[in-house]
Amino acid sequence: MKTGLTLGKFAPLHHGHQAVIERALAECDSVMVMIYHAPEFTQVPLEVRAGWIRKLYPSIHIIECRDGPMEVGDTPEIRAMHEEYILRVLDGRPITHFYSSEFYGDHVSRALGAQDCRVDEARQLVPISATQIRDDPYRHRQFVDPLVYRDLVTWVVLVGAPSTGKTTLCASLAARFNTVWMPEYGREYWEAHQHQRRLTPEQLVEIAVGHREREDRLVHEAREYFFVDTDASTTTVFADYYHGQPAAALRELADQTPQRYDLCLLCDDDIPYDDTEDRSGEANRADMQQRVLDELHRLGRQYVTLRGSLDERIAEVERVLAKFDKWRAEA
Template identity: 60%
Template sequence: MRIKRTGLTLGKFAPLHKGHQYMIETALSEVDELVILIYDAAETEIPLSVRAEWLRRLYPQAVVLEAWDGPQEVGDTPKIRTMHEEYILRRIKGRRITHFYSSEFYGEHVSRRLGAINRQVDPGRTVFPVSGTLVREDPFKWRDYVHPLVYRDLITGVVFLGAPSTGKSTLAEALARKYGTVCMPEYGREYWEAHQVDRRLTPEQLVEIARGHLEREERLLTSANRYLFVDTNAITTYMFSLDYHGFALPELEELARMAASRYDLVFLCADDIPYDDTWDRSGEVKRAVFQKRIIADLKQRRIPYIELRGNLDERIATVERVLARFRKYDSLGEWALRGIEGRM
């Protein structure tokens, strides 16, 4: 009777890159069951739960164990080796490991303690010459070595909201140029110009706008460099549906609800700049009313936001100050922004 082959690999996966994936996929091709032990990591702000979710989504056939209390000491001393070995034995809870997968020095002593085959996978990093340190230092440079599912979580999503003619498009485009990244234009304007009848769209068409905007935004994330600047979102489309029809279809309501927690930073462009009275807009009075409704909706949804006032240069300066202090996964990030002029 053939013995069940059970593999084990471990790491911080901070972040997960193609070198890690090559090891995991090699293991999956050679064993009947694979256990992945993922450790907390002080060197990254990305929570362990987020990193574990990458593994679960990409490799649902593997068993992912979160090592919240795993040892953080690294090195090749008898004390550190024993500490790690005993922790691994406790976490696998009696599983019989037949193959231990790694590309590190510890593969030898951990395999020996487990009574497993020491399966070294690309220890010289020749197949995928990348490391977590390199990706952390410059995710954009190494983005070809990072799965899109992972890369999107390395990008800070910045959305600009506000009534028509509050400078959202101009600001998003200017910031994208300044930071060498991409911006997501307002898909609703493009759609409206192509499909409007008597300056109106149907409730179903407004759902198409929100859905299409989100799809384009997702595609752009893989081209973003640190930041993706977004001109409006599904909440704006939802507000237009209320304005046009007095209601929104359930799918649009759900897309707006999802948008409430999708972005890392929300900026509200104030209506303190001259109104650009183009043919596709409804007038300065309507702008003021729409702005009030957007603010009320943000408050009702409990969405923290920062108000941007003044000319373009003044608004850019405020965004720069916020971005300089903001860290995507830092739980103190919101409090650090309290000193920034605006509203939270």
């Protein structure tokens, strides 16, 4: 039995790391990956970084190292510190091949009694480092899997009743932060498929699914922030209003929204009502706004309410984002 081991911070996981992992998978019967906590290097939680590898490589055994040494260097003391920690965590589990692209491959392999397997040590196959990606994720996004990149972006969703300024604000925020935004797919779908200004419960599910699929494609083009006009929770409000209750599949998508989006912004209905063919009047807007609020509370979602003019709303979003940390979720 060949057992491979690699280790690191994976902050973030990039194609260079993946080349090491995939070489180990190709050559060994089983593979372990040790992931270090590393709060000094990254705010991305250990469990998120471990989750990337679990999703991309389900057969790998992950060891989350929350107390691992963070000292970096090639002194006898630092080498001994790392070797002792690795051996203690492995607790006698035999390793036959140690994979890395770093200088420490030599001394760690000797400590393990394993074969030293270096992968792209000169960074010719994947000319990137995790430090470069941390410094500018957008510029180097071609070196990370879409699964990883979506977590390097802050997802900001705007919700509210019809005619509360979501679309205008979304477009303005994207321009302000030099990024992309996701238009409300439901509006496009309604124009193409509505019958007597109504959609079926099944069609509302199609809207929610289609909206998410477009988000997943578009987020790879986002720079730091990804602004989204409406989510499945609002579609659920419409389903409940027009059909008495949403389809189970739609409810399930709505229930996932607190985890899918990092920051929720509620556009207030304090601006003039803009009547269009797909809307049902100002009184209906007030009713729908209350339903949107009720759904936010049902889901236990934290949100920031935006009021006033477009400029005032943009200024408030700037204030919120200036101190927002998606991994601590404090607005």
